[in-house]
Amino acid sequence: MEKQTVTIYDVAREAAVSMATVSRVVNGNPNVKPATRKKVLAVIERLDYRPNAVARGLASKRSTTVGVIIPDVTNIYFASLARGIDDIAMMYKYNIILTNSDDAGEQEVNVLNTLMAKQVDGVIFMGNHIDDKLRAEFKRAKAPVVLAGTVDPQGDTPSVNIDYAAAVEEAVTNLIQRGHKKIALALGPLSQSINAEYRLTGYKRALNKAKLPYDDKLIYEAGYSYDAGTKLQPVIADSGATAVFVGDDEMAAGIINASIESGVSVPDDLEVITSNDTIVTQITRPAITSITQPLYDIGAVAMRMLTKLMNDKELDEKTVTLPYGIVRRASTKSAE
Amino acid sequence: MEKQTVTIYDVAREAAVSMATVSRVVNGNPNVKPATRKKVLAVIERLDYRPNAVARGLASKRSTTVGVIIPDVTNIYFASLARGIDDIAMMYKYNIILTNSDDAGEQEVNVLNTLMAKQVDGVIFMGNHIDDKLRAEFKRAKAPVVLAGTVDPQGDTPSVNIDYAAAVEEAVTNLIQRGHKKIALALGPLSQSINAEYRLTGYKRALNKAKLPYDDKLIYEAGYSYDAGTKLQPVIADSGATAVFVGDDEMAAGIINASIESGVSVPDDLEVITSNDTIVTQITRPAITSITQPLYDIGAVAMRMLTKLMNDKELDEKTVTLPYGIVRRASTKSAE
DNA sequence: CTGAAAGCGCTAACAC
DNA sequence: GTGTTAGCGCTTTCAG
Secondary structure, eight states: OOOOOOOHHHHHHHHTSOHHHHHHHHTTOSOSOHHHHHHHHHHHHHHTOOOOHHHHHHHHSOOSEEEEEESOTTOHHHHHHHHHHHHHHHHTTOEEEEEEOTTOHHHHHHHHHHHHHTTOSEEEEOOSOOOHHHHHHHHHOSSOEEEESOOOTTOOSOEEEEOHHHHHHHHHHHHHHTTOSOEEEEESOTTSHIIIIIIHHHHHHHHHHTTOOOOGGGEEEOOSSHHHHHHHHHHHHHHTOSEEEESOHHHHHHHHHHHHHTTOOTTTTOEEEESSOOTHHHHSSSOOEEEEOOHHHHHHHHHHHHHHHHTTOOOSOSEEEEOOEEEOOTTSOOOO | OOOOOOOHHHHHHHHTSOHHHHHHHHTTOSOSOHHHHHHHHHHHHHHTOOOOHHHHHHHHSOOSEEEEEESOTTOHHHHHHHHHHHHHHHHTTOEEEEEEOTTOHHHHHHHHHHHHHTTOSEEEEOOSOOOHHHHHHHHHOSSOEEEESOOOTTOOSOEEEEOHHHHHHHHHHHHHHTTOSOEEEEESOTTSHIIIIIIHHHHHHHHHHTTOOOOGGGEEEOOSSHHHHHHHHHHHHHHTOSEEEESOHHHHHHHHHHHHHTTOOTTTTOEEEESSOOTHHHHSSSOOEEEEOOHHHHHHHHHHHHHHHHTTOOOSOSEEEEOOEEEOOTTSOOOO
8 A cells, every 4th residue: 555656757747847847846946937837836736746855855965954963862951952953944944863972972973974874964063072083074074064052172163152161250250259269160071171171261260360279179070960969969068168160950950959958058058050041940949040051042053054054155253152141049149 | 175975886886896786785785795795895995985875765765764753852751752762763773853843733744744755764753632634644644653652542643652541540549548639630731632631531530439529620721831830839729739740840840849939838738749750850849759651761662663664564562551650759748 | 696777756957 | 938858876676
């Protein structure tokens, strides 16, 4: 009971025109007499003809699909970017091939290659770290690549981000102004440049400006998860820190809940500021003060840039920096 | 500076064999003498040849990509399913074209059509409701469709779910056994069969078994969000209900936080049970008792079923029901 | 075990 | 405006 597929040829025959003409009306080419267009459209309707995108892709060398590499769809931060990406893609009639990479370099390279094999017209890459191998693959790829919510210190690849260093600097400066001397920094792996080169830099700058000493015992490396946060909390408590900047919302939630359960008051004994302003920051009690990022827009802007690149247009700026904010909630004390 | 693409023809020429032979070695067809295979492989390596999946798709009529329709990637429940889907897909060498539908019927139909145009070999559909229009499209589609975490009361389409009615019945029965007489039910739109036909049914069955009266004033319809929960809470409080079953974790979190902030103690004044056991249930204080669902597996099993269908194999069962559980947390009192 | 050749369904010059 | 004609890069009979 295989369903019969009707092709452009069938339409051409029934409408008594050539394939070329049918192709023209399907693609909205203006060089068709209204009468013929109407006739063809009628046949298309009657036969319920749907163009085969694969054939079209082979002939035109454009697949109207873009690859999206994401560490894990289940991560709300990246999923939010993905939503922005998909909405804009859809607006421009592109589809998204979405693949999870688990942030693993090898997997990222693999995935990139299968995407190229599928002839995607471009790719949007999200990840926590970019190494030389990956950078080389990006260059080698015959389709443009844009980074979303992902930093590359080398800056070769077009990207959309906020100024992570400045955001952390501002948050930590806030903390310092409220009198804190020992401020902990809880990050994901320091092997990732977002942590080692951006967040840490912002933290150091804030300390520096205030002439506070830098103590690497206050820097903590943990996983991006709630459990990582609960495990880290006692260590932070032991350090004597009275405030902590956290690189991930779930981790921050873990730190807060573990603090309270062990009798450490937030914000009285420990102020907490986190990074991504996901829904988690509103659910905890106290709710968490956070850097705010235009997550959806980061994805959306990245996709817009990609459409330009796919059409061989110039980019106004290669490295786009979107504005961030800081939203105060109950995990920090009010300013003096 | 267009990158030159090397084709199967180039490989054939360089290896002094026919395209057919190259095709055979690329596809692992055993009918190739080891020596020739080796020779071809060497050339492939040297030329850095990568098969063009689009051309392959056109010739073979299999794109090795499946479409995934999801209400919103940003929704952790569906994203978890998507992760299971992608992992299994990858295992079977399929890629995923992911599209957001916002649960909107029209958009779902559109998206399904563009997926078919892209010649996907199958599609996995996730959504909160299936209407006749959609059902008709599923039938009309020339590629198989499997529902994941999505019920269709008609049961025509293969699907993977838990027994939502039984789960709610068990949860509510629990509540009843602890002495509750007025148990509220907070659901998403009753226009969706998951709510109107499954959860509500389970709720009624529990009441019935316990010979408790059914009062439709205790049934609340709200959005799947934290804010919807905070807005709903005062209404529930006014109703005099001493317990509530909630259909969405974020909504439950909203109810809990709003309760506590308005002086209603959870679980003493109001016991709360929710549905999806997402990370949210662990972050609130009190943490939320929940039905547990094998989210990842629902996606994974759905994808496994789809691979069978795509290879014209029979399904052992068309409607798969995976086991659920109930995990007790602090939002409910311990059993007597 | 290998090759020749005919498409897959569509686009894109190029004529007319 | 419209038709003709090559392919796009690969799979797949069908011979041999």
